[in-house]
Amino acid sequence: MSLLQKIEQAKQFIQSKLTDRAPRIGLVLGSGLGVLGDEVQNPVVIPYGEIPNFPVSTVAGHAGQLVIGDLSGQQVIAMQGRFHFYEGWSLEEVTFPIRVMKALGVEIILVTNAAGGINPEWNAGDLMLISDHLNLTGRNPLIGANEADLGPRFPDMSNGYDKGLRAKAHEIAKGLGIEIREGVYVGVSGPSYETPAEIRMFRIMGGHAVGMSTVPEVIVANHAGLKVLGITCISNMAAGILDQPLTHEEVMETTEKAKANFINLVKAIVKEV
Numbered sequence: 001m002s003l004l005q006k007i008e009q010a011k012q013f014i015q016s017k018l019t020d021r022a023p024r025i026g027l028v029l030g031s032g033l034g035v036l037g038d039e040v041q042n043p044v045v046i047p048y049g050e051i052p053n054f055p056v057s058t059v060a061g062h063a064g065q066l067v068i069g070d071l072s073g074q075q076v077i078a079m080q081g082r083f084h085f086y087e088g089w090s091l092e093e094v095t096f097p098i099r100v101m102k103a104l105g106v107e108i109i110l111v112t113n114a115a116g117g118i119n120p121e122w123n124a125g126d127l128m129l130i131s132d133h134l135n136l137t138g139r140n141p142l143i144g145a146n147e148a149d150l151g152p153r154f155p156d157m158s159n160g161y162d163k164g165l166r167a168k169a170h171e172i173a174k175g176l177g178i179e180i181r182e183g184v185y186v187g188v189s190g191p192s193y194e195t196p197a198e199i200r201m202f203r204i205m206g207g208h209a210v211g212m213s214t215v216p217e218v219i220v221a222n223h224a225g226l227k228v229l230g231i232t233c234i235s236n237m238a239a240g241i242l243d244q245p246l247t248h249e250e251v252m253e254t255t256e257k258a259k260a261n262f263i264n265l266v267k268a269i270v271k272e273v
């Protein structure tokens with residue numbers, strides 16, 4: 001079955017479950033950030049395992065279901081749990097939900113993640129708007145034959161994280177009294193965390209936070225002509241900055257602490273975009 005046929009099959013299955021208007025905004029909720037999905041009103045909840053051609057989540061902190069409904073007066077489709085290349089999924093599988101969101105009529109994607117803070121001046125629990133990314137995964141989800149119906153062979157990435165959406169997000173955060181940083185997200189494959197030497201290299205390269213997701217989804221979202229806003233929860237200080245080991249448990253604990261600001265900010269942004 002072709003990618004187009006797989007997308008159509010998943011789209012029709014999801015549409016068969018919907019009773020309200022099509023979703024305009026897609027939310028990809030990273031480790032420990034799935035709580036935002038619980039804020040969706042009148043939700044239609046579809047476990048990934050029921051959706052044709054969808055992978056399933058295997059990482060702690062990723063529920064593994066689509067939640068479609070009303071958030072701040074907008075119709076949204078939220079991924080409570082995402083897929084990571086390090087889990088063994090292909091990049092086509094990792095980014096398949098983005099293709100399906102586009103097919104359902106989504107125009108804006110809000111991608112969130114938990115990442116390690118590279119800037120030593122920052123703190124675990126900080127929120128960061130993603131201004132741009134460094135794709136250090138060594139891979140690209142668009143490698144292979146280009147499906148012209150999905151997007152161009154060589155998509156432009158010069159506004160990969162939409163400037164207008166970022167300006168609006170800063171304005172909203174200021175109005176809410178939520179301090180938010182802005183920086184470059186370094187995308188790596190994982191699943192091992194970085195060495196201190198790698199973090200020192202990423203800092204020299206201009207990175208501010210490092211994670212194991214987001215980059216493939218954002219490349220495909222841009223290929224599909226979607227506008228992207230990215231928000232990182234700095235869940236820990238990256239390797240070598242503090243004299244302590246890194247654990248996924250710490251990532252989960254920190255996102256739990258940061259969730260109030262995260263939820264308030266994302267709900268306010270969704271209302272305005």
Ligand SMILES: O=P(O)(O)O[C@@H]1C[C@H](O)[C@@H](CO)O1
Binds near residue numbers: 029
């Ligand atoms: O899905 P995200 O990027 O939020 O998950 C982060 C990155 C790894 O998957 C995991 C490492 O703790 O958390």
Ligand SMILES: Nc1nc2[nH]cnc2c(=O)[nH]1
Binds near residue numbers: 116190194238246251
């Ligand atoms: N690669 C990477 N991913 C993360 N996700 C949460 N924290 C980190 C980190 O320090 N490094």
